Amino acid sequence: MTIETKQATKEIIRNFILDSINIPNLSDDDNLFESGIVNSLFAVQLMTFIEKSFSIEVTMDDLSMDNFESVNATSSFVERKQNHNQ
Amino acid sequence: MISLLTENQKAHYEEFKEFIKANVEPYASKWDYNQEMPDDFISLLAKSGYLGSNIPTEFGGKGWDFVTFGLLNEAVGRGISSLTDLLTIQAMVSMTLLKWGSKEQKDRWLNPLAKGEIIGAFALTEPNVGSAIQNLETSFKKKGNNYILNGRKRWTSYGEKADLFLVFGKDEDKSMACLLPKDSPGLEISPIKNMMGFRAAHMAQLNFHDIEIPESNIVGKPGFALSHVASIGLHYGRISTSCSASGLLRACFEESVIYSSQRKIGKKLVGDEGMIRTLIARMGTDLHAASLLCYSACKAEDEHTSNVYEKVQMAKYFTSRAVVRAASDAVQIQGANGCHESSPAARYYRDSKIMEIIEGTTQIHERMLGKTFVEKAAKLIKAKI
Numbered sequence: 001m002t003i004e005t006k007q008a009t010k011e012i013i014r015n016f017i018l019d020s021i022n023i024p025n026l027s028d029d030d031n032l033f034e035s036g037i038v039n040s041l042f043a044v045q046l047m048t049f050i051e052k053s054f055s056i057e058v059t060m061d062d063l064s065m066d067n068f069e070s071v072n073a074t075s076s077f078v079e080r081k082q083n084h085n086q
Numbered sequence: 087m088i089s090l091l092t093e094n095q096k097a098h099y100e101e102f103k104e105f106i107k108a109n110v111e112p113y114a115s116k117w118d119y120n121q122e123m124p125d126d127f128i129s130l131l132a133k134s135g136y137l138g139s140n141i142p143t144e145f146g147g148k149g150w151d152f153v154t155f156g157l158l159n160e161a162v163g164r165g166i167s168s169l170t171d172l173l174t175i176q177a178m179v180s181m182t183l184l185k186w187g188s189k190e191q192k193d194r195w196l197n198p199l200a201k202g203e204i205i206g207a208f209a210l211t212e213p214n215v216g217s218a219i220q221n222l223e224t225s226f227k228k229k230g231n232n233y234i235l236n237g238r239k240r241w242t243s244y245g246e247k248a249d250l251f252l253v254f255g256k257d258e259d260k261s262m263a264c265l266l267p268k269d270s271p272g273l274e275i276s277p278i279k280n281m282m283g284f285r286a287a288h289m290a291q292l293n294f295h296d297i298e299i300p301e302s303n304i305v306g307k308p309g310f311a312l313s314h315v316a317s318i319g320l321h322y323g324r325i326s327t328s329c330s331a332s333g334l335l336r337a338c339f340e341e342s343v344i345y346s347s348q349r350k351i352g353k354k355l356v357g358d359e360g361m362i363r364t365l366i367a368r369m370g371t372d373l374h375a376a377s378l379l380c381y382s383a384c385k386a387e388d389e390h391t392s393n394v395y396e397k398v399q400m401a402k403y404f405t406s407r408a409v410v411r412a413a414s415d416a417v418q419i420q421g422a423n424g425c426h427e428s429s430p431a432a433r434y435y436r437d438s439k440i441m442e443i444i445e446g447t448t449q450i451h452e453r454m455l456g457k458t459f460v461e462k463a464a465k466l467i468k469a470k471i
Contacts, residue, residue: 016392019465020461021461022460022461022464022465024468040312040313040314040317041317041395041454043313043314043317044313044314044317044318044321044395045392045395046392047314048390048391048392048394048395049392051390052390052391052392053392059186060186060187060188060306060307063186063306063307063310063314064307065309
């Protein structure tokens with residue numbers, strides 16, 4: 001994944017989060033769940049969004065907050081899944 | 087709504103309606119009265135593939151799209167709500183396993199679920215815990231490679247008939263879910279009779295006494311059972327319930343129109359009265375809106391769009407409230423006749439209220455949708471400032 005592609009992935013994820021919840025800004029390392037920014041339903045929405053947007057499937061083995069806790073974490077997870085699928 | 091369907095979906099819908107007309111409608115009142123969904127009819131349903139309609143063909147299901155699944159639920163809902171409850175819980179367990187089950191769990195359980203050889207049940211609600219599922223009292227305690235399950239579940243649809251339970255609880259602060267076969271030592275199943283509605287849905291209370299759960303029966307991962315596992319199950323439950331409520335709404339509408347065009351008040355037909363037409367106008371318009379919302383929700387599921395949860399919640403919220411109004415009006419149109427069990431309107435009235443309770447109450451939907459709409463509106467307003 002090129003640097004440009006990584007940035008694009010982050011932007012897509014960041015925009016989805018910002019479009020979905022009412023916060024003024026979001027740093028790429030902000031912890032979404034610990035800070036209470038989002039609820040549990042949003043976790044499933046975010047999962048569905050990245051599955052659709054990046055043509056990946058989130059499975060039981062991927063269930064770890066480390067994969068979804070922030071924009072950076074989610075972006076890295078997407079990158080790993082895409083590399084794995086190639 | 088029909089005009090939005092593909093030819094294949096239309097053909098399936100006609101097949102479903104014919105099946106219900108022949109095999110359900112003549113017996114629905116009897117099943118409701120006896121509080122019994124006969125085993126031979128469940129076998130017929132299974133043989134038709136309707137219990138695995140949305141499970142992929144690789145696991146023995148029909149692999150139909152969710153619009154077709156919605157049409158099936160609508161058609162069945164027209165016949166009797168207790169039966170759609172069976173489709174609901176079968177889909178909740180199957181689709182949850184499909185998403186979060188291990189390979190071994192999928193290989194073992196999905197095929198018999200798809201073929202209707204076994205019935206699944208979703209054991210979430212407890213005597214002391216309804217909507218606030220984060221407060222579950224059912225406990226999982228780690229013991230070697232196993233977990234020990236203790237606790238109680240209540241209002242478990244088809245709990246009396248189920249062969250496999252998807253049970254939710256907690257290990258300290260971590261939410262847990264597991265598969266529990268019916269023959270597990272320590273599982274006690276007590277039927278609950280005399281429900282107001284869904285009387286043939288074989289409701290049960292489950293008691294768990296020191297049941298050993300092998301780690302291989304845990305679904306998902308500890309800590310994710312409520313946020314991810316239950317959420318997926320409830321999502322599919324809402325799709326099924328929305329469409330079921332839409333089918334019940336159609337039943338209320340059709341029953342009211344037929345009654346109004348036959349029953350006379352003096353020399354006039356009931357349907358000639360403006361006040362009755364007002365009720366039917368509202369019912370017919372609600373029916374059309376419900377159909378479109380259900381179609382939109384099912385289509386979003388087929389397209390796997392990220393707003394699918396919101397669309398499904400809207401469909402569930404609207405249809406369950408609309409059918410309560412419609413069933414009340416259907417009884418009102420029939421007067422005393424509608425208050426007696428010889429009229430299906432009485433059953434529709436009792437069943438309709440349950441729609442507002444199951445898979446998230448009306449108030450829970452208002453909280454979720456209200457939050458979504460307010461946050462979206464707030465962002466739009468900020469963008470304009």
